[in-house]
Amino acid sequence: MTETRRSTTKMVPFPSRSIVPERDLDKQPILETNHLGIEFGGLKAVQDFSITVGRTEIAGLIGPNGAGKTTVFNLLTKVYQPTTGMVLLDGVDTAGKTTVEASKMGIARTFQNIRLFGNMTVEDNVRIGLHNQISYNMFSGIFRLPGYWKQEKRQHEKTMELLSIFDMQDLADVKASNLPYGAQRRLEIVRALATEPKLLLLDEPAAGMNPHETEELMDNIIRIRDQFQIAVLLIEHDMKLVMGICEGICVLNFGQIIAKGTAEEIQANPVVIEAYLGKQKEAEA
């Protein structure tokens, strides 16, 4: 005979915390984070960060300076290990993984302050992105065995194909640090794409670009998503870009999510307006 010790409870469906585009509904979300958080010696840089990014979604992460956006990127790419919560990438838990393993699992990123391999050519920068797509070892490389020639040739073709996304094939043998600023940002995106990611993280891709270049970048991000069928999560301060291409937007302030929704919802949200512009005075209201 069993005895029931708990009180009677009525079970209800758990409300979905996040929105994904309708086309991605029946697929496994590419990224899910649950109550993700990190503390730096008592300072909670990010806490209770839970989002879901659909398989082919372009998602935006915005917020005032110092809100913890880049910290979120560092948590997702395992530069930092979270103190609480978890990250599921394509349904696989990334706990305890290294940055290199995260890259192999299909996450690629660009950096806010450009981090190219400055002393190497544009082509070599992309080839390093293809590092895990080719497999010949050190000895085939030194003794130039057939594997070397075959794979180097394929790698060269792949590199040129990737560079053609931004029309940069002609710049292949230029030293990366000699590129103009905008081209350096584009090269970083190409290098990230070379790792064949499922999720591309862009940290302020439009920073320092003029309106014309930003316009082009918006088209290119959408084109990349369509061509490679990947998800994009981007941090950006340029609201024209964010509102123009992001399907789901998440607003972060002081390490916490203050709003999630579509562009229209975010623009109308008083909490977001308050975070960006400050509280309206009672008298004015």
Added chain:
Amino acid sequence: MKKPNRRFVTNLCTYLMVIIAFFVCRSMIDAGTMSRSMKGQLVPICAYIVMAISLNLTVGISGELSLGHAGFMSIGAFSGIIFAGWLRAVVPDVGNEVRLLLAILVGGVFALAAGFLIGIPVLRLRGDYLAIVTLAFGEIIRSLLNLCYFWLEGTDLRFSFGSSPDPAIKYLFNGPAGAQNVAKIPTETGFIGGFILVLVTLFVVLNLIGSRSGRAIMAARDNRIAAESVGVNITKYKMMAFTVSACLAGMAGALFGLNYSTLQSVKFNVDASIQVLVFVVLGGIGNIWGSIISAALLYVLPEMLRTFSTYRMLIYAIVLIIVMIITNLPLVRGFVTQLSNASERRRMHRDGKIRKGDAV
């Protein structure tokens, strides 16, 4: 048809330079125009060229300042010497060429193993700390060698550690007194061996740089965080550069050691490591052909300054300082960078590769 790129042309010129230098030296020997002292320097020059190239792999390509490179050279030298001595006892009629070849291989293998073991703790460090620890390891190797004794009983190789020497035994390697009765290789054979070793070193290092592994090594040097973010395993490639570099240093050591009938471990102290580093720095960090030229010239320079007797090292130092100042003059630097960068930029503008309105 793809046009040959700049790296290919540079590499080809480097090989040609070494081959031409070798034949010039050979013909000078044959014509009898080379002085005796100069002739004696040929093998050490080859050994130090290999040292400079291999250190350039660690310092220039992998970007880690190592101050213990002579330690690997000494491991290669003494393991090569002991092996050659043992080989002479076992197979007395083996040819010089075979003995040199095998000794170089043995030296390389032992230095590779040492490089791997030392690399495990050392490559966890970065920058200045790595330099200090490699310096310490170089000295540790030398101190340990001072406690080792090797001798032959018939054809058996015997080893003891730390015991005081027995005057009755004819040692192959006698702690602080170093290697004695070395199965020396004649200069002629040594020089050809040295030339081939330089070519092999060039082949290994240049091909490594142009391969997937080499690109990963340079990526780890240029930007650690970005390299990890695209899935390059930093530790693995730093280790690869360090052990290959140690192995080549060991080979150079074996070549160097078999050129002398006696050799003490003092020859491989910190000064020797710094000397190789000077070759690398003056030849240009990351610049392989620069290392070859500076190693060859700076190794013979003290010899050529013999006429100044007492002031020899003083003048050597002054020459080094002058070279450094000249290569750092804005005028000279500007000229060199103009050769590479500016022409590239001009070409980009001419071909319309830089778009209008791009911030430069």
